[in-house]
Amino acid sequence: MSNSPFATPSPADWRALAEAALKDRDLASLVHLDADGLDLRPLYAAANAGEAVTAPRPSHADGRAWDLRILVEGDDAAALNALALAQLEGGAASLLVRGGVTADSDTLVQTLAGVQLELAEVALDAGLDGATAADALAVAAKGSPRARLAFHMDPVSAFVGQGGGARPLADYLELAGNTAARHAEAYPDARAFLASGRVVHEAGGTAAQELGYLLANAVALTDAAGRAGLSPAQAFQRMVLGVSLDQSYFDGLAKVRALRLMWRTLTRAWGAESEAVIEARSSRRMLAARDAWPNLLRLTAAGFAGAVGGADVIVLDAFSRAAGMPDAFALRQARNTQLILMEEAHLGRVDDPAAGSWFLDTRTRDLAEAGWAAFRQIEREGGLVASVEGGGLQSRVAKAREALVTGYARGDAHLIGVTRFVDEDPRPAHVTDEADDAPPPPDYRCEPLSPLRLAADLETGETAR
Template sequence: MSGSFPAPSRETWQAEARRALKGAEPSSLDRIDADGLRVSALYAADDGVLPVIAPRAGDADGRAWDLRTLVEGDDPTLVNAAVLTDLEGGAASVLLSGAVLADPEPLGEALAGVALELAPVALDAGLDGPDAANALAVVAKGSPRARLRLHMDPISAFAEAGTSPRPIADHLTLAANTAARHAGAYPEATFFLASGRVVHEAGGSAAQELGFAAAAAVAYVSAGITAGLSPERALAGTVLSVSVDAEYFDALAKVRALRLIWRSISRAFGAESPAAIEARSSRRMLSARDPWPNLLRLTAAGFAGAVGGADTVVLDGFTRAVGRPDAFARRQARNTQLVLMEEAHLGRVDDPAAGSWFLDARTRDLAQAGWSAFQTVQAEGGVLAALEAGTIQTRVDEARSALEAAYRDGAKQIVGVTKYVDPDVRPAPVEVSAATQPADRGSRTFAALRPIRLSEPFEMETSA
């Protein structure tokens, strides 16, 4: 048509790139990631990139995604005040952790005034997940349409602790039986959280995180079916979870890749079901000495979750590396998402990454690498057997060592920590919380996937 712009050829792009690089080839910017995948500097239509369509299944009560806040605490009155503040301030749901989950009475006090059929309530109770699930079910009695997110995830708790009070297979069976017991009473509930975040926080690669999440999902769905759930209900009752960080292109591609992997898993169970993905911000990316730049890191993570198509996004408080976030930090976490949703309008387009040659190629590469990592775990007997044998930990250790070396050698930088360091850091307040001793889970039976924080070694040097 008259006045249209000519489509530039690949050669034109390459010529422009060479000029910008002062004669260097664009391929000089190519890199190999932690999974051995090539990330090119230039992508074009003639690269043969297959399009990827991976939108979230639907809106969250008219919103693009479920804005979920994390509320922790042991005092039911304080937790209730924080929950109501978050919901009144724009959150759609809450994720609870702490001693309030131990019994129906404190949990009921913590959720006073919350309409459970309107505001989903998710739990983070580790190996005590079934007890917390039972407590929430008691609190929700009389609300059969309550949107409970029980989030039982004994596999991640087992992996991080390196042990469990009883054989982990028993914990998995208990979680599945708990799910089957509540499935009829709460048809809107989900039961399991199949998460790869424990691998990410321990320094693992994207493919390792995806493979772990997929293997956990298969373990939970299989256990649910054995406990009496139909394949359709077991699949619908399983929420997937990955970490999103400031490397937002890779993070959003990881969310999209997880949706592709889930398609193959659900088809294998004979009941294709849309994925429900909860993206949580990375903790390993956060700095402690100067927590203020974490606000930007968390904004980038929220961008990745939103554009990647996560159904739910949970952002941590920016002071997490210092201590338990206070009301100000929780407000910032909530408002960050509100700005991304209501001012930046990130959710107005379904799967906005679709059509980008780079992001479609990256999504497919990560999906294939994640599927390969999943197949490796399955060949080792499944996620529990692989953890007990230590093979998952060995691979994560290798990825973590390479990642730490990249920061140590200067190949990667952390703003505010290794580059552009503020010599006069403003303190950031945190919530006072009682120090608690970790529960005795018995002697360790294998190497744990312990969380790391990438800034910590450099911060220790600064303080020394």
């Protein structure tokens, strides 16, 4: 048996084989452009890639690689309390609470009865009522300085997501800043702000648009915190960055890594360099309702992207969420998907496993640069508030949304179970109807970034087999 080493092929060797396989087609036909106009090449090597990128998550979450967070939402405090306790006992590390239970302290206290806030972090998703919900959570924590709280105030996303509010957008930002400053002494470790790009993603925006919006959101929140008396360093300490992940796991993990690089650059420019705390939530625009079971594959891919990309917190939706409010089984699957990724696949055992991949490092760097360009465009328009009120942001996202929907409609992209491998008689998933929580008509309006669900039209029309 020969002990000679394997030959190392050169780019020229690959080129010769590729040209032979393509026959009359040009090599350039293998290069594709993504939604941001970034090129995706067929081969990445030392000859066409830059230096390695390193973007590991800075710390472990109480001995785990990341914080396994479960979303519990609804208006019934007693039912949500039982659900929350079951999820924590089953392996979840923290909770994200959404719905009518965040409206006042009495209801939120009932919802969190038995939850040890010094051990299990509780985050909120209360939209434009974020300041009120933050006050309610502060009451529920009973003044314990060790309570792990994430108020998650994100007024700009809530305002543009529903097309306005009862007061001007600038007033919501001021309220968020003042609320954060008011609770800073009692809860010095609380995370007051969520600078999320989720509203852009769910409306059909590109990865670069999401990242650019996210940074502009963080700047707007930091400015509001400064006017309330908090320094940039204090604001950064109290901020979580929110990103959405869909089934495109390579792009997803590169997006998380790119965000960490961008945040380092932004905070360094403020003279208060800070490590990013990134909460990755699964995309709802990718979920199907007619046949919910393939969503398990998409959600697993999103969880994989968050874990390998280095997210500090991962939240996966229930697979049946597009059809209605999930039952206990669906929520258990959302939790167990993460547990399997963490404890059986051991995805968190290696810090930044994507580092050193020519493709993933190049993709990370390209997304960071494109996201930074999108951020600078918003800043040139006068900042996020001016961009939202003037409609510049929304017009760019609308173009991306149209291109995305068109791509799926003509078959350039596919959803398993919707446009490919369609089950003619899908097994139903048990859900209950979602409460109609439509807000009253806003007094102060802007062009909305309405959420998109890609499968909605495809499920009702003719689908490709």
